[in-house]
Amino acid sequence: MADPSSYRPKPGQIPDSPGVYRFRDEHRRVIYVGKAKSLRQRLSSYFQDLAGLHPRTRTMVTTAASVEWTVVSTEVEALQLEYSWIKEFDPRFNVKYRDDKSYPSLAVTLNEEFPRVQVMRGPKKKGVRYFGPYAHAWAIRETVDLLLRVFPVRTCSAGVFKRSAQIGRPCLLGYIGKCSAPCVGRVTPEEHRELAEEFCDFMAGRTGTYLRRLERQMQDAAEAMEYEKAARLRDDIEALRRAMEKNAVVLADATDADLIAVAEDELEAAVQIFHVRGGRVRGQRGWVTDKVEAVDTAGLVEHALQQLYGEESGEGVPREVLVPALPDPVEPIAQWLSEHRGSNVNLRVPQRGDKKDLMATVQRNAQQALALHKTKRASDLTTRSRALEEIAEALDLDSAPLRIECFDISHLQGQDVVASMVVFEDGLARKSEYRRFQIKGRVGDTQVWHGEGQDDVRSMHEVISRRFRRYLLEKQKTGEWDEEAGDAGEGEPGAVAGGPVDPETGRPRRFAYPPQLVVVDGGQPQVAAAQRALDELGIDDVAVCGLAKRLEEVWLPGEHDPVVLPRTSEGLYLLQRIRDEAHRFAITYQRSKRGKRMKAGPLDTVPGLGETRRQMLLKHFGSVRRLRAATVDQICEVPGIGRKTAETVAAALAGAAPVAPAVNTATGEIIEEETAASVASSSERGQDR
Numbered sequence: 001m002a003d004p005s006s007y008r009p010k011p012g013q014i015p016d017s018p019g020v021y022r023f024r025d026e027h028r029r030v031i032y033v034g035k036a037k038s039l040r041q042r043l044s045s046y047f048q049d050l051a052g053l054h055p056r057t058r059t060m061v062t063t064a065a066s067v068e069w070t071v072v073s074t075e076v077e078a079l080q081l082e083y084s085w086i087k088e089f090d091p092r093f094n095v096k097y098r099d100d101k102s103y104p105s106l107a108v109t110l111n112e113e114f115p116r117v118q119v120m121r122g123p124k125k126k127g128v129r130y131f132g133p134y135a136h137a138w139a140i141r142e143t144v145d146l147l148l149r150v151f152p153v154r155t156c157s158a159g160v161f162k163r164s165a166q167i168g169r170p171c172l173l174g175y176i177g178k179c180s181a182p183c184v185g186r187v188t189p190e191e192h193r194e195l196a197e198e199f200c201d202f203m204a205g206r207t208g209t210y211l212r213r214l215e216r217q218m219q220d221a222a223e224a225m226e227y228e229k230a231a232r233l234r235d236d237i238e239a240l241r242r243a244m245e246k247n248a249v250v251l252a253d254a255t256d257a258d259l260i261a262v263a264e265d266e267l268e269a270a271v272q273i274f275h276v277r278g279g280r281v282r283g284q285r286g287w288v289t290d291k292v293e294a295v296d297t298a299g300l301v302e303h304a305l306q307q308l309y310g311e312e313s314g315e316g317v318p319r320e321v322l323v324p325a326l327p328d329p330v331e332p333i334a335q336w337l338s339e340h341r342g343s344n345v346n347l348r349v350p351q352r353g354d355k356k357d358l359m360a361t362v363q364r365n366a367q368q369a370l371a372l373h374k375t376k377r378a379s380d381l382t383t384r385s386r387a388l389e390e391i392a393e394a395l396d397l398d399s400a401p402l403r404i405e406c407f408d409i410s411h412l413q414g415q416d417v418v419a420s421m422v423v424f425e426d427g428l429a430r431k432s433e434y435r436r437f438q439i440k441g442r443v444g445d446t447q448v449w450h451g452e453g454q455d456d457v458r459s460m461h462e463v464i465s466r467r468f469r470r471y472l473l474e475k476q477k478t479g480e481w482d483e484e485a486g487d488a489g490e491g492e493p494g495a496v497a498g499g500p501v502d503p504e505t506g507r508p509r510r511f512a513y514p515p516q517l518v519v520v521d522g523g524q525p526q527v528a529a530a531q532r533a534l535d536e537l538g539i540d541d542v543a544v545c546g547l548a549k550r551l552e553e554v555w556l557p558g559e560h561d562p563v564v565l566p567r568t569s570e571g572l573y574l575l576q577r578i579r580d581e582a583h584r585f586a587i588t589y590q591r592s593k594r595g596k597r598m599k600a601g602p603l604d605t606v607p608g609l610g611e612t613r614r615q616m617l618l619k620h621f622g623s624v625r626r627l628r629a630a631t632v633d634q635i636c637e638v639p640g641i642g643r644k645t646a647e648t649v650a651a652a653l654a655g656a657a658p659v660a661p662a663v664n665t666a667t668g669e670i671i672e673e674e675t676a677a678s679v680a681s682s683s684e685r686g687q688d689r
């Protein structure tokens with residue numbers, strides 16, 4: 001625990017101007033980002049008597065080891081920079097709204113030659129028109145199914161579309177009139193795009209034009225005694241009306257607005273958003289967050305606006321945003337929203353009428369979401385705190401282990417031996433910090449065993465040694481460690497991507513942030529191996545324990561008897577979740593390695609030959625057998641294949657055992673390699689459907 005006076009800026013150093021500031025901990029990780037109209041006044045408030053600070057603020061300033069700031073010209077620039085830094089650094093003491101699920105949206109891919117209507121999740125793509133988000137994907141599909149009668153837009157995947165174009169026959173939707181079949185040329189690209197744009201206009205709320213046009217066409221058909229056409233138009237009108245009824249009218253003046261409500265208590269807050277377009281509720285979403293900083297309702301609203309519209313532009317930001325409380329001051333955030341939309345955005349609190357009534361509905365949804373979240377044991381802040389305290393008490397630790405790392409070994413009968421490292425911070429999984437290892441059978445430059453076989457103990461010793469050698473190396477690079485810290489060239493094949501620490505940005509290196517507790521999946525032998533690895537590296541400030549699966553016993557180094565936690569213990573429940581997550585992550589990696597090994601062909605072992613050039617070789621020669629029979633000069637004829645690569649390919653194929661011929665199990669016939677390759681290719685194309 002640091003003393004804030006040790007890093008307090010000297011009087012006169014802090015400018016009296018707008019800006020954004022960052023608090024960093026002893027490992028240079030950014031733990032809090034804030035903005036201020038006056039940096040001097042705001043930062044001075046953090047360095048008063050600790051007894052006068054909010055408990056969460058007091059925890060933050062005592063965890064921090066330094067503070068720095070950046071001066072900007074306006075409060076709007078401060079807002080933009082604060083949003084960018086929170087997104088980049090993910091500070092642990094900032095409010096972060098964690099979406100409880102990925103909400104689906106209805107998307108129209110206007111960036112393609114033949115636009116496609118589909119359900120999409122995840123980040124938005126350029127050139128795609130989105131509607132929603134919706135609470136359920138089936139609700140989108142029901143709406144689309146009704147609208148395809150009137151707007152028969154393509155909904156098939158790229159593989160199905162290409163296949164239909166090749167065989168000259170549309171899919172089932174083309175035959176039943178729910179697709180205009182552009183794949184076989186029934187409509188031109190221009191006509192199909194016009195259909196897609198009309199679909200978008202209808203979904204955007206401009207429904208009256210199409211209904212009136214269809215009613216007029218129905219009447220004209222009836223007067224001309226074209227009764228079948230009139231009946232079909234009548235059914236189309238009914239389908240459109242049923243699609244419209246799925247979104248109830250809530251505002252009579254065709255309002256486009258987002259309504260945001262907040263429900264909170266001392267520890268957590270839930271945010272609910274209703275998206276109203278054309279007076280109808282088109283979508284709904286919600287978040288729940290821990291209140292890790294001292295923030296009021298207006299502050300929560302500001303954070304919600306930043307997360308909701310930070311990546312949006314144009315029509316993604318509505319003309320009107322209704323909130324329960326306005327940020328103070330309101331002008332910077334309103335200007336920021338207007339810049340994202342490209343026109344004025346009205347940010348206000350509804351005072352009367354239908355909008356106030358709808359806001360009350362959104363507020364009730366937020367309160368229900370918070371109540372439901374409280375029942376979820378793993379996400380409850382109080383429960384997590386109690387679990388960490390129980391672990392600290394059971395293991396006789398000085399303080400609660402805020403960062404726990406768990407290691408597990410996975411293999412199949414001694415082959416493809418791998419290890420996983422999962423990280424939990426404040427009782428929650430931090431998946432960006434997960435790492436995976438291939439067991440090499442060595443520590444540093446010393447080969448200690450062959451790396452195969454069912455020896456979990458030596459594997460555990462190796463992976464703990466490699467992880468903490470990297471930690472010592474990172475400390476040496478940053479000047480925190482003055483002694484030799486191991487092999488600088490040791491890497492981690494298959495590790496999750498992560499870069500080195502930039503002292504200016506605070507991005508942590510892969511293994512720069514140490515845990516307070518290491519958990520290993522196993523009993524006394526694995527715990528002893530992990531402790532021995534730490535002792536060999538001279539690390540004495542990291543606790544070690546193991547969780548044995550058989551009786552869920554907790555083992556400590558050097559102890560002959562395990563620690564038995566009560567079955568109802570929150571601490572045991574958290575350790576089990578961490579152990580199970582490590583096992584899941586390890587076995588997923590091991591299965592992927594095993595699958596790649598089993599599917600590997602003779603060309604996969606050729607060094608320097610990537611997927612693209614392998615495909616070019618097979619396409620040019622038609623089969624591996626013909627490629628094996630080719631000369632070096634013939635291989636050089638393939639574009640992108642030089643003589644050196646051709647010699648390497650020829651040598652590799654000459655040394656590889658010929659592939660056994662495929663046999664038709666029904667007839668007993670031997671299938672020629674070319675035929676088998678053709679069948680496999682057709683099978684792959686069929687999977688695209």
